[in-house]
Amino acid sequence: MNFVMFTPALQASAIGRMACMVTRALMAAGHTVTIVRAEADALLTEPVHPFETELVAWNDAARVHALLAKADVLVYQIGDNYTFHRGCMEWLPHAPGLVCLHDFFIAHLFWAWAEDRRPEATSILSNWYGADVARAFFSHTDSASFIHATHRTAPMTEWISSMAIGVITHSNWGIDRVLDGCAGPVQVVPLPYDAPDMADARDPALHDGVFRVLTVGNVNPNKRVASVIRAIGASEALRPVTRYRLVGAIVPAMVVELSSLARNSQVNLVISDQVEGPILTSAFEESDVITCLRFPSLEAASASAIEAMLCGKPVIVTDANFYSEIPDDCVIKIDPADEAGALQRALERLCADPALRAELGARGQAWARATFRADHYAERLAGMAVDASRAKPVLDAINALTHTLSNWGASADLLNAAHTAGPLALFDER
């Protein structure tokens, strides 16, 4: 099959990294793949992941149209970041395809997309969530309150799903909204990931008595960094021996806030900015424990948790959403209702027991290697393409009929009405 995949391609994109793995796996399986770079114009000059196939820019309309004419399957990698996924949002409404949904919560993506489309956006919001939610959506003034308000009432999952002919997502917890939105096939497939150059790094500790804890990723409030600092600070056992390192993009205000908290708690905190490649690898290598706490949890799957497990390191996670689906003996899960206490106890246990760390790391690594495989993902993606090709003729017919009805001034419930939709149930049976 001939795939055209819309995805951010730049190296800074973790989704781009995943797309690159999947692309190479598809090609190894005999398919052809062309990439349409989805990142915003200004980023189109950034270096890309090694896709080893043709790359076309999303804003090169002539070339993209030519690709679409010959494509068997269109795939859109979607994440909650308009700057990285701009090109996807340009083409998806006009050229429906399979969506690989990395984040169930994509309200940020929607918000930025809606900027010069307010009336249309308001109508979309009303349609899915009602007039009250629509009104409130654009009224928030800061990120935290926006996330807080919208992650339960307007995550926009349905909206993106309704534009897809099929959706692959990476865990089950947010799937209901996907099913509500997408009329085509929906599947959960483990996110492919690899941890290069670290496969056998099993003995990383520097044997210097220091207990090294690491958190990787953009330092947002939902990563619970402050909770980790407090947990270390509250523990007589941990405080003197622990070094807590943050690797990831961080705003100055956050640096000040966290440094101050660490000082007051007498915790050894090291803040490194975002790093890539070998520096990131060595950060993993030297660590004893990696914390991947999320509250609220927004993404479908956590690349950093998977990466940490693939490195063979013991991982502490919040017991919610994607993380709950990890087998209990491969990670340590923290009950968010007792975050402080559970976190402290978990860190103390791991600090005191190197054998436990090694065991947990090994089990997590084995499970992650078996699960998050690009070749499996490529196979499922190809299978989904076939499923979607069987669903598409019916969906296209329904769309055409809905279009006719709505041109006559009918609302969607007229097509859904029993007498109209009922006789069409035949097409759902297989």
Next chain:
Amino acid sequence: MKVLIVNNMAPFVWGGAEELAANLEKNLVLAGHQAEVMRIPFQWEPAARIASQMLMVRALELINVDHVIALKFPAYLIRHPKKTLWLLHQYRQAYDLFDVGQTNLPPGAEGDQLRRVIRNADNESFRESRKIFTNSEVTRQRLAKYNGFDAEVLLPPINDPSLFERGQQGDYIFAGGRINSMKRQSMLIDAMVHAGPTTRLLIAGPPDSPADGAALASKVAALGLADRVRLDLRFLPRETYAEYVRGAAAVAYLPFDEDSLGYVTMEAALAGKALITTSDSGGILGLVKHRETGWVAEPNPAALGEVMGEVFSQPHRTAERGAAARELWLSMDINWPATVERLLR
């Protein structure tokens, strides 16, 4: 040309519109075209089904057709680049019948949405038609009032005109057509009491219900008119009906406020028979001009009876009026060749 006539189908029901379509087909072929009638099953009960029926018609794909002539809602929603409408019926329950509360559309938002959808679909089809004809002035007015489209009235011709030639002036007044209270055949019977002893009446046709037929029979008996009033209450074979018309002295047709000229009137005029009607019969008055082509009486038995008596008291004048009726009818040029030509123009 390959002309497809598109009409609705109410399964196992065959009525005036079906006859019209069949005759249009026949006459298109006589004019040298290829013609077929396509009948699309239409179910409007319950009203919630109507949307699907409209979509059904709209989804049909026609090939190998040069010209479409469509007759009713929703048949006229069919897509074709060369589509002419001969509008027999819109879905009146969304329009004038809705206004008087005679509709199967539900009240409230649901019904409003259906009305809106029907109106928009209608307008779309009217816009995409090359020409719109209606079968009566009333239909034309409704179309203009509710949808804002112009149309030409194209009255349906008599289907088998040769049957109505060469009659002779007989000794009875003939009242044909369906028997029901709106057609008011009972008033004719009441009027016989006021007509002279030479006046004879033949009422023949299918009663809408047994009660309608029984009402006439008992009235004849009650008034003791069995010697002068004959009833033949059944669906008449066409030849029989034509015979009755041809052999009459005059023909009476007095429905309440009818839309069009009326087939009974048209056929009687063609046969050269003087026409009797009442002043409130509506479209019938298009053919019945008082004291020219017949008589227009006030709608009461006394006035009607007087007129009926006149038919036989001055037979010469009756014959003249019959000839005038025929002349008036022929001058309207309502015949199949002209109709076919206008539809395909």
Next chain:
Amino acid sequence: MKIALCSTFVPFLYGGARNIVDWLRTMLEKEGHEVEVVYLPQLDAPDLLFQQMAAFRWIDLSAADRVICFRPQAHLIDHPHKILWFIHHVRLFYDLYDSPYRDFPDDLKHQGIRDALVAADNVALREAKHIFTNSRVVSDRLAKYNQVDSEVLYPPVFDAARFYCGNYSDEVVYVCRLEHHKRQHLLIEALALTQTPVRVRICGSSAGPVYPEELLALVARLGLQDRVSMDNRWITEDEKVDYLANCLAAAYLPVDEDSYGYPSVEASHAAKAILTTTDSGGVLELVSDGVNGYVAEPTPAALARALDRLYTERDKTMAMGVAARARLNELNISWSHVIKRLLA
């Protein structure tokens, strides 16, 4: 009973698919039933298939006690007592998918349409109370592609009583549309290789002038002008009855046809033997070699030998004609059987 006969059509195209419906209507009305015939259009364009299928799902024929559906997509109609007299699939997505007739690419999109179509057909077919087909060929396809069982119900010709057996001339008659896949040219080529004075008469109209012109040119090239009679027109029913009544035998040799074809049944009613080929498809459900006709290899030489045998072995030719008449009864090719089965 109130019976609705439902099929699809192309306006102004007539032929076998309409005959079966129209003739059945006449015969059912003769039995006293009320019959309504529903003909609606259907176009096999891949991108429009499902919208049209949706349209057929919305058709309400609940006023009928029974509906009998013939040509796709009529079989999509929903009714509590649905009977199918299934005459063919949307063949481009079934048995003709892997053939040069497919006029769209074999890509993921069209494979998806095919799979969705088969899935929908599988459901619609199983809604029927009973499935009949017009030939073994079609029944086999239903079994192969849709895994449903069906009963073969052969379509009779209309008013078979008008056919009779008169005399035996020197002429083998081929009454059928002049089309390349009916292979009138093969019969002419065979005639050139015969050793007896057997003749051939070819009657039929054609969609265009090309093939008939080719036939005429062929006759001239082979010098067969005085042995081949050609009527390039739709002959009248009376003419057909007369030609069949007095011919030596009838020929019918289309390539791989779905069903046996009316010409072979008409010839059988006239008690004449039928000449056909090993690759004519459904015709072989009717004709057996040496029993009620000859089944030759589809080569001019083999057909020539058969033509000569028909001419010289007259007694056998006549006997095979009688057997052809009897074969109709064996296969229950009659309206009384049809009605009995459809209304069972």
